[in-house]
Amino acid sequence: MYKKVLSFLYLFLIIPFLLTAQPTSPTGASASIATFTNGMERNPGFMTYYWDAKKGKVWLEIASFDTEFLYYPTLAQGVGSNDIGLDRGRLGQEHVVKFQRTGPKVLLIEPNYAYRAITNDQLERRAVEESFAKSVHAGFDIVAEENGKVLVDLTPFLMQDAVGAVQAIARTKQGTFRFDPARSSMYLPRTKAFPQNTEFETIITLTGDNPGAYLREVVPTPSAVTMHQHHSFVQLPDANYKPRLFDPRIGYGGIEYFDYATPVSQPIMKRYISRHRLEKKDPSAAVSEAVKPIVYYLDPGTPEPIRSALMEGTAWWNQAFEAAGYKDAFQVKLLPADADPMDVRYNLVQWVHRSTRGWSYGGSIIDPRTGEIIKGKVTLGSLRVRQDYLIAQGLVGDFASAASPDSDPMLQMSLDRLRQLAAHEVGHTLGLPHNYIASTQNRASVMDYPTMVAKIKGASIDLSDAYAKGIGDYDKWSIRYGYEQFPAGTDEKQALQKVVTDMHKAGLTFLTDQDARPEGSSHPGTHLWDNGANAVDELKRVSDVRRIALANFSEKKIPVNAPMATLEEVFVPMYMFHRYQVESAAKVVGGQTYTNALRGDGQPVLSAVPAAEQKRAIDALMATIDPAFLAVPASVLAMIPPRPFRYDPNPREVFKRRTGITFDPMGPPEAAAGMTLRMLLNPERCARLASQQSIVNGTLPSLDQVIDQLITTTYRSSASYRQTLKDFTYTGAIRRMLQRKVLESLMQLAVDKDLDGAVRASAHEGIMRIKSQYAGKPSINLPARNSVSTEVSPGATSDYLYWLIAQYETNPSSIPVAATPAPPDGAPIDPGQEWLSPDCDWK
Structure with missing residues (x-):
């Protein structure tokens, strides 16, 4: 009886399995793909996949093994915060991968192309x-196969945080988040197969606690951040592309790798540029149409008149390709209604919205094996144009009435800016990095960061030539280097060498981010958002523009019926109009001019900025910390009330204040003065100043001389200093603030153990000079602030200086120095920081 019961139970359990199980192959997989996928939706293309609606799974059909293709993730729908950097359209890193089969298992393997023979x-x-x-990105079990093809479950690979959003949120201190599979799924409307690429999109949710302010600003429920992430499998180009050598004297991004088959006498590191494939229909012709033009498509969601401006600016590049011997080889079109932006065949200019103004990006999908650009992708932030309009509003705005605001010059400047922006970002997708010296060479490149050229006409400002129109001369040379097709039999290396030398003969050079971005960098011609051939002359000119802008500032800078408090947003860029030229002029001090010279090319290599020019720069910088320069006009102070209800400002767009809700009249002077002091006393600049007189040239200014001039400028003579202590006017208060800031800045240099000893010594000597000449003991007789008597005034500046120096001498490691409020954000007012961004590196 017991055996009968066991037999019955065995049949009861096994018969349903036999009825439902599918026959398997010797590998353990189902006998056929057709049988396994019966009832599923089949999507043929570069890689055919099946959608299993019942299980919510994607099954991938692998038709070939050990065949390389390109994989990269993308952020299809972003978070909307420029600070976090998770923007719509953000490109992830490319990976050359291949499927490799071992028995019942398939691995997705990435070979290591950084090291080759x-x-x-x-x-x-x-x-x-x-x-x-190598790197294995995923492993799959084979579930079905037929005719050499296998089927695997791709879903687990797709359901991941592929773009590193968790790390981006953590890096920007917005909380600790994790991928939540229960709140994530496939997104079918944008999961498609094309002839050259197959695309998969997922809805990804990250959950976490204590979300930061940036997330709270843009996410409806900040503890659950949902975005769309995209996975692209792309066919790699054929082997007919010819890589082109990189030359450091002309800017191109690209690839580099170690070639261990290189003879010992030659460099093992190989460098090639990134560029689109472009060939002439008639290689023997000086000018020829292209076999396949480079076509860029504009996001049709871009509104007018912005759309037309972006298309015009993008089309400027055809001028450069004409210079390289092509006819209509670069084209721009509106993305057709039946085209899909995910299709790798479309180079795309995308219009993106964020909660705050932010960077724009130009990136490319490239073949890491060769450097060939497969797809260009531009992301333009929609709020940038509003910042340009705001600046124009402060410079030339005149909203005389509600019916007819004089907006044409403002709008025209903003559209001119967009044309340049579009050209700049597309330039990145053509392979070009920034060229920050071009602004000193008659605006020679759209790959620089120019600010608007505001010209003075009498007592007014003219913006008709604010931005250059058309492609720059340097841009034409760079496109020639990257894309010119030389006649058969030409020695390409020699031909490229001639392009570079001819460019130099035309007075054009190339210097980029590493030369311009660091505040302590030394080349006087490389900076972001500057203009003019001479940094000192341009600082003086820009200061004159600022003076006129402040003198003309009135309530007419905002429309009728706008809250008067919103004048502050327009005032900020006018008051700080000199900010970038200050940074540029500071590089003259302790500066060095240099080029990316190669041995034997005849270029000047390195030289110190002449002493007279350095001293001019020091004088010009001192003028920016004059109390009269820093004082906010009384008329402006009377026009900016506290904010009305529901008009809270973006804190990054207005000056920091210590006065509560009221406008702080000391906030702008302190921020502007702190900026000049930070630039002038940059530790790297100070280190060069400390040595240049003894090592380079005895006529060059020393750090001691610069510090002495700074003290003399802010403290003046002892008699003048005593007068300042009794001067309780607005400018007197600014001068006392300057005196404190100079002392505090010198103390920060003196106590920084990481700095050069000579820098710390010079800073200490400056502190001792202030102590001996200006920091009086409490016995100094000063008038009380609430009377005209000669009673001692508690808290007098000299008393504070004496006390602060005493703290420095007693316990230098913990001097009580208050942080100087930073100016409101200036950048981005022009092209973005595509190349150096930690979240979206330019490629």
Whole structure:
């Protein structure tokens, strides 16, 4: 009886399994893909996939193994915060990958193309391949197969935080988040297969606690951040593309790798540029149409008149390709209604919205093996144009009435700016990095960061030539270097060398981010958002523009019926109009001019900025911390009341204040003065000043001389200093603030153990000079602030200086120095920081 019961139970359990189970192959997979996928939606394309609606799964059909293709993730729908950097359209890193089968399992493997052996010797290639690690991105179990094809479950690979959003949120201190699979799924409307690429999109939710302010600003429920992430599988180009050598004297991004087959006498590191594939229909013709033009498509969601401006600016690049010998080889069109922006065949200019103004980006999908650009992708932030309009509003705005605001010059400048912006970002997708010296060479490149050229006409400002129109001369040379097709039999290396030398003969050079972005950088011609051939002359000119802008500032800078408090947003860029030229002029001090010279090319290599020019720069910088320069006009102070209900400002767009809700009249002077002091006393600049007189040239200014001039400028003579202590006017208060800030800045240099000893010594000597000449003991007789008597005034500036120096001498490691409020954000007012962004590196 017991055996009968067991037999019955066995049949009861096994018969349903036999009825439902599918026959399996020797590998354990289902016998056929057709049987397994019966009832599923089949999507043929570059990689065919099946959608299993019942299980919510994507099954991928793998038709070939050990065939390389390109994989990269994208952020299809972003978070909307420029600060976090998770923007719509953000490109992830490219990976050359291949499927490799071992029995019932398939691995997605990424070979290591950073280390190669370019040789026909198979054993030599294998030695390099086996010396460095590969990366396995995923492993799959085969569930079905037929005719050499296999089927795998791709869903787990797709359901991940592929773009590193968790890390981006953590890096910007917005909380600790994790991927939540229960709140994530496939997104079918944008999961498609094309002839050259197959695309998968997912709805990804990250959950976490204590979300930061940036997330709270843009996410409806900040503890659950939902975005769309995209996965692209793309066919790699054929082997007919010819890589082009990189030359450091002309700017191109690209690829680099170690080639271990290189003779010992030659560099092992190989560098090639990134560029689109472009060939002439008639290679022998000086000018020819292209076999396949480069076509960029504009996001049709861009409104007019912005759309037309972006298309016009993008089309400027055809001028450069004409200079390289092509006819209509670069084109721009509106993305057709039946085209899909995910299709790798479309280079795209995308219009993106954020909660705050932010950077624009120009990126490319490239073949990491060769440097060939497969797809260009531009992301333009929609709020940028509003910042340009705001600046124009402060410079030339005149809203005389509600019916007819004089907005044409403002709008025209903003559209001119957009044309330049579009050209700049597209330039990145053509392979070009920034060229920050071009603004000193008659606005020679759209790849610089120019600010608007505001010209003085009498007592007014003219913006008709605010931005250059058309492609720059340097841009034409760079496109020639990257894309010119030379006649058959030409020595390409020599031809490219001639392009560079001819460019130099035309007075054009190239310097980029590493030369311009650091505040302590030394080249006087490389800076962001500056203009003019001479940084000192331009600072003086820009200061004159600022003076006129402040003198003309009135309530007419905002429309009728706008809250008067909103004048502050318009006032900020006018008051700080000199900010970038201050940074540029500061680089003259302790500055060095140099080029990316190669041995034997005849370029000047390195030289110190002449002493007379450095001293002019020091004088010009001192003028920016004059109390009269820093004082906010009384008329402006009377026009900016506290904010009305529901008109809270973006804190990054207005001056920091210590006066509660009221406008702080000391906020702008302190921020502007702190900026000049920070630039002038940059530790790297100070280190160069400390040594240049003794090592480079005895006539050059020393750090001691600069500090002495700074003290003399802010403290003046002892008699003048005593007068300042009794001067309780607005300018007197500004001068006392300056005196405190100079002392505090010197103390910060003196106590920084990481600085050069000579810098710390000079700073200490400056402090001791202030102590001996200006920091009086409490016995100094000063008038009380509420009377005309000669009673001692508690808290007098000299008393404070004496007390602060005493703290420095007693316990230098913990001097009580207050942080100087930073100026409101200036950048981005022009092209974005695509190349150096930690979240979206330009490629």
